[in-house]
Amino acid sequence: MKIIKLNSKDIESAINKIRRRQEKDLRNIERKVDNILDDVRLRGDKSLFELSKKFDNFRLNKKNLFISSNEILNSEKLLSPKVKIAIKKAIKRVRDYQKKKLPKSYKYKDEFGNTLGWNVNPIERIGIYVPGGTASYPSSLIMTATLARVAGSKDLVIATPPSNSGINPTILYTANLLGIKEILQIGGAQAIGALAYGTKTIKSVHKIVGPGNIYVATAKKKVFGKVDIDMIAGPSEVLVLADSSAKIDYVAADMIAQAEHDVDASAICVTSSIKFAKSLLSEINIQSQLLPRRDIINKSLIRNGAVYVVKNLKECISFTNIFAPEHLEIFTINPDEISTKIVNAGSIFVGEGSAEAFGDYIAGPSHVLPTAGSAIFSSPLSSLDFIKYSSYTKMSKSGVKSLAKYVIDIAKEENLDGHANSVSIRVNQRARNGK
Incomplete structure (x- = not known):
């Protein structure tokens, strides 16, 4: 992980360099995804069974395609009371936040007596992808399904990668709390194809949401138009805007927390203090060695981590608005004032107590956020994304x-x-x- 000093004229080119490094040649992946989607569309269930064996070494069939209701109900017995309490608390807080965002149908009369307005209705059937892999994320289900329920979506169906040891019980327990009965043991691009096109066994959905790997993201991009999607999400990222008053151990801990997602995750700090930057690198090195996922953390920080040192806070703000981070933490003497000058960020965490992990799990806003600079033109997932408007004219x-x-x-x-x-x-x- 490096310290990089920047002049004001070099900020934009430095950020462009970061974004270019994140870009990948997807032509080979797109060809593979095209083949998978075509196969699922044409052969349906039979394709899913074969692809599950090929990619997940899992013998999928009509009997185990959906998780049984007994397995869903029994998941509660496998979790500790404190985990169940935490999940319920997270759902409540997300629900309360998202209800405040939800609009209502509205009508009014103009000067000629015409009745104009709009009708608000939920998108009826939602497909939710819940990742597996190196870490399983029930929080992803909370941050998507709760929003759909608030919006009034009637049918929710989960797709999550299969495992010979079974689906994570926290996912099943969370699904049950949210009234989700359809849980598919399918992962990857084939899951997206099944949700979009449907099969003899699986009813197609109207919208697909949820994060996934590059194959899942590419598949979502390919089926857009057939169904709606939330966004094309890339690797997760955090930018910490810090001055010399920031607590170094807090900043280090938050950057490490981001880096432990996977080796493609990005953890960056921008500051106006070279002394702070040097101390931060030392603290990151100390803390990272104490964690179980330190190998992933170290690879992530070496590949994608950096501390950028600029002239002053004004340049820190400029850097931030050009970078348009997924997550932004502001640790300065006057964080509220700084936050009013940020126009491009997915989610903003203000003040030293506001660890980004609160946003991942419990604060209220969804953690499904625009990545790779797309916060310049897009927004976090919310209950608004699960409704549609019909204009009304009489x-x-x-x-x-x-x-x-x-x-x-x-x-x-x-x-x-x-x-x-x-x-x-x-x-x-x-x-x-x-x-």
Whole structure:
């Protein structure tokens, strides 16, 4: 992990270098994903059974494709009371936060008596991908399914990679708390294909959400249009904006927490103090050696970690807004003031007590966030992503009469005489009827 000094003119090029390093040649992966999706679409369940054996060494069949209701219910017996309490608390806090964001249908009358507005309805059937791999994440289920439930989505179906030792009981327990009965033992691109296209056994969904590896992300990108998706998520990242007042052990701990996700995760600090930067590197080295996942942490920090030293806090803010991090922590003397100047970040954690881990598990906002600089144009997953709007228009007699001429003039300018006629016929009909 390096300390890199930057002049103001070099900030943008340094960030572009980071983003280029994160880019991958996906052509080979895309070909593989295309083949998998085509196979699932054409051969359905049979394809899923074969791919499960090939990629997961798991003998999938019609009997074990879905987790049984007994296994879901029995999961509660396998968890400690403190874990069950924590999961319930997390669900409640996420639910409370997301309810506050949810809009309602609305109608109003304009000056001509026309009734205008919009109807809000939930997306009915949601597919949720829950990763397996080096770590299994029930928190990912909390941060997606709870939002869908708040929005009113009726049917939720989980896809999670199979294991010969069984599905993580915390995932099954969480699913049961959220009223989810359909849990598929399928992982990877084939799971995304099954959710998008459906099979004889699996009913297709309307939207797919949840993080996954590069094959899952690529598959989601490929099926977009057939179904909706949340986002194309890349490796997780944190940027810590710190001045010399920041507690070095806190900053080190939070960067390490990010690095332990996987070797592609990115943990970066930007500061105006070279002394702080040097002390931080030393503290990271000490803390990282004490953790079980230290090999992953060290590889991640060597590949993707750095401490950038700039001239002042103004340049720290500039760096942050160009970088557009997934997670941003602000550890400065005046963190609230600094936060008002941040316009590009997925989730902002303000002040020394606000460890990013609170956002991962319990704070309330979803931890499904835009990565790889996409916070410049996109937002965290929320209950808003599980609803859709229908605009509502009911024209009054006065509205037809008063606004028809504008429609006719614009339609004729566009050489769409049929459009013009569809309005003029209503005006003329009313005139003939003396109305």
